[in-house]
Amino acid sequence: MGNTLIAPDQHWILWAILISAGAFGLWAEKTKLGSKLSAVVISILTTLILTNISVIPTSAAAYDVVWSYIVPLAIPLLLFKANISRIIKEAGPTLIAFIFGGIGTAVGTIIAFFMIPLGPNGWQLAAIFSSTYIGGSMNYVAAAEAVQLKSGDLLAAGIAADNLVMAAYFMVLFAIPSVKFLQKYFPKHDHRITESNDSQSEVDSNPPTISLMNMAKALSVSAIVCAVGFYAQDLIGIKGSGILIITALVVSLASLFPKAVGSIEGADLIGTFLMQIFFAAIGASASIIVVLKYGPVLFLFAALILLVHLIFLLGAGKLFRLDLAEIVVASNANMGGPTTAAAMAAARKWKGLVIPAILCGTLGYSVATFFGVALGYWLKGF
Numbered sequence: 001m002g003n004t005l006i007a008p009d010q011h012w013i014l015w016a017i018l019i020s021a022g023a024f025g026l027w028a029e030k031t032k033l034g035s036k037l038s039a040v041v042i043s044i045l046t047t048l049i050l051t052n053i054s055v056i057p058t059s060a061a062a063y064d065v066v067w068s069y070i071v072p073l074a075i076p077l078l079l080f081k082a083n084i085s086r087i088i089k090e091a092g093p094t095l096i097a098f099i100f101g102g103i104g105t106a107v108g109t110i111i112a113f114f115m116i117p118l119g120p121n122g123w124q125l126a127a128i129f130s131s132t133y134i135g136g137s138m139n140y141v142a143a144a145e146a147v148q149l150k151s152g153d154l155l156a157a158g159i160a161a162d163n164l165v166m167a168a169y170f171m172v173l174f175a176i177p178s179v180k181f182l183q184k185y186f187p188k189h190d191h192r193i194t195e196s197n198d199s200q201s202e203v204d205s206n207p208p209t210i211s212l213m214n215m216a217k218a219l220s221v222s223a224i225v226c227a228v229g230f231y232a233q234d235l236i237g238i239k240g241s242g243i244l245i246i247t248a249l250v251v252s253l254a255s256l257f258p259k260a261v262g263s264i265e266g267a268d269l270i271g272t273f274l275m276q277i278f279f280a281a282i283g284a285s286a287s288i289i290v291v292l293k294y295g296p297v298l299f300l301f302a303a304l305i306l307l308v309h310l311i312f313l314l315g316a317g318k319l320f321r322l323d324l325a326e327i328v329v330a331s332n333a334n335m336g337g338p339t340t341a342a343a344m345a346a347a348r349k350w351k352g353l354v355i356p357a358i359l360c361g362t363l364g365y366s367v368a369t370f371f372g373v374a375l376g377y378w379l380k381g382f
Contacts (some may be wrong), residue, residue: 008060011048021046022276040137040279041163042227044156048291049197055344058152058285059262066281070274071145072230072243076222076250078138082366083258084251087359093189094356097322097330098363104312104373105334111380114300125298127157127376132162133224133305136337136361138254140249142279142369147376151286153296158174159282161298166335168332169306173332173344177324182314189323191352198248210266211366218267225249244370251366309334329353333360 006013025043028034034042050056088095109130118125124147131143140162144155176182229246233239254261312333317327329350333341338361345353 002119003054004057005055006057008057011060014056014060014284017047017050018062018066021280021283022273023226025276025358026273027280029090030134037267038163043276043280044159044283044286045229047280048156048286048288051284052287052288056284058287060284062286063152066278067145067150070252071141071278072226072246073219073222073273074139074271074278075142075243076225076247077218077267078173079247079250079362080218080221080254080264080267081262082251082254082362083262084255084363084366087363088257090358091356091363093101093320094326094330094353094360095331095363097317097326098318098333098360100316100320101309101313101331101334102134102364102371104309104316104369105130105305106371107312108133108308109375110379111308112304114382115304116297118297118301121151121154123147123376125154125301126379127372128158129305129372130375131368131372133302133309133335134371135334135364135366137162138275138337138365139372141275142243143372146243146369146373148240152219152282153287153290153358155282155287157291157294158298159279160174160256160291160295161302164299165257165306166304168199169310169335170332170340172310173328174348175230176328177348182324185318186324186327187321189348191325193252210269214264214266215270217264218270220252221261221264221270222250222267222271222343225253230253240373244373247366306335323351325350326356330360331359334356337361337365 008014021043024046025039025041028042029037029039037045047056053056065174067376091098109126112129113122113126124144127147128140128149131139140159144150149155150340225246226242229249230242232245233242313327313331317324318323325345325348329341329345332344338358341357341361342354345357346349
């Protein structure tokens with residue numbers, strides 16, 4: 001580890017840096033340059049630079065606390081609105097496209113796993129990337145915890161590769177509905193919305209209100225779910241299962257008690273900031289040399305998964321008479337989650353797809369970790 005300006009046992013200074021790096025990423029994302037990188041990448045780069053110029057250590061108890069407590073606490077906060085019954089009822093054809101997109105990701109992961117060797121950590125990386133591309137970036141963190149991959153080098157390299165590939169892929173998705181060659185082979189549905197739907201859209205798009213009571217409820221429920229989840233993990237003795245149990249518990253609560261749990265506004269914002277601290281911890285424990293070493297091969301790995309995903313989804317969409325708008329919004333929900341999918345639908349003026357985009361993205365947050373981790377453990381046997 002070597003000598004660093006800040007020692008591993010200077011816990012308050014390290015926590016100040018991690019939290020500030022997370023906050024800096026969110027602030028910088030609002031700038032012209034920062035918007036091209038994203039808050040996640042900026043937070044990682046901030047601490048990555050600090051650790052590689054020997055300001056902060058690559059290993060410290062503070063980073064372990066992030067993995068052990070901050071990440072598990074954040075995951076339930078992001079899933080309070082994961083009402084499965086509502087998603088199935090209201091997502092419509094976009095849900096069909098989303099499901100096929102997830103299948104395409106799984107097929108792409110299997111192909112990429114056998115074509116691009118990633119060494120002994122290959123099955124873990126396959127689990128993480130498939131989880132990410134089935135249900136969005138939140139699952140990157142959850143899957144990494146579930147398969148116990150805690151290498152800052154590999155995780156930082158994976159995030160770097162993921163961001164590069166995703167930036168290119170989102171541009172492709174935006175362009176696809178305008179490709180005349182494809183327009184000939186797919187139906188065109190009307191995605192304008194009625195007044196009743198418009199009012200529902202306005203209700204769902206209202207910014208969350210973070211009151212003291214909402215914060216207290218959110219953190220309390222999340223902490224209780226985590227306590228139950230890790231207690232159950234200790235009982236069954238399977239390492240990494242705690243995150244999966246936590247996810248199952250909070251999705252069950254959100255589905256069985258949608259008014260009580262789903263009405264806790266602002267929980268997702270708290271969860272998002274806690275995730276920013278996690279990404280700062282990843283950068284702090286990574287080596288630039290190792291990131292550059294693994295980045296290119298992980299870029300190819302991710303790109304191949306997305307290529308197969310898109311080809312599979314277009315084929316399924318043609319077979320089930322889905323239109324290009326439904327296909328690209330569903331694919332965006334697979335890759336980026338509810339926020340980017342809804343933003344795309346709104347930007348394209350497909351107002352009728354905004355709610356399905358949010359619902360499908362939320363479903364991805366709920367289930368993708370399970371499927372990705374299961375696929376990873378299956379590939380581990382080869």
